[in-house]
Amino acid sequence: DAGITQSPRYKITETGRQVTLMCHQTWSHSYMFWYRQDLGHGLRLIYYSAAADITDKGEVSDGYVVSRSKTENFPLTLESATRSQTSVYFCASSEPVGQEAYEQYFGPGTRLTVT
């Protein structure tokens, strides 16, 4: 099916381990984003990408790394997981065309627990 998918949907890992969350979209959207959602904070931007090989930091980027070698994929890596990175992670994509065509679509999320 077309759309935006994330894997894994659930992940439990230990402190200090490296974890990679995958995001794939089939629309060929230029822009892709990673957010985390925590109680009391809402959704916060981690990283975003305007195109393949172009990425930039968001509000809460410390401890995270991204890459975008292909337009459709935007993996997020936690280099050394900490308990504070326990969260629900959402990937999103958009393709702005003029003023009225901006819509950001979200994936189903990955629920990550760091023990």
Place this chain on the structure above:
Amino acid sequence: QKEVEQDPGPLSVPEGAIVSLNCTYSNSAFQYFMWYRQYSRKGPELLMYTYSSGNKEDGRFTAQVDKSSKYISLFIRDSQPSDSATYLCAMESGGGADGLTFGKGTHLIIQP
């Protein structure tokens, strides 16, 4: 002060009532305003998108933006139990390139 303020609720209303959800913001550069609906353990789903000030209607949903007051609203008419969800306001200044700034979300409960 957070850039976007939204009452977390919960807001509980009877079926058929008109629901009013609101957000205030402080960054005058915001030009694009959205409302997302999020069901439990699901991703946010875009409901309404408005550019700059004004009203936009889509079925039972109406979005209003008042940039002079830095205040946005979402109205739901003839509310249904299926409208029970968390509603997130979001906004952005640059037309899609820089990511969204979200409110914390309002948990809405429609009582049958």
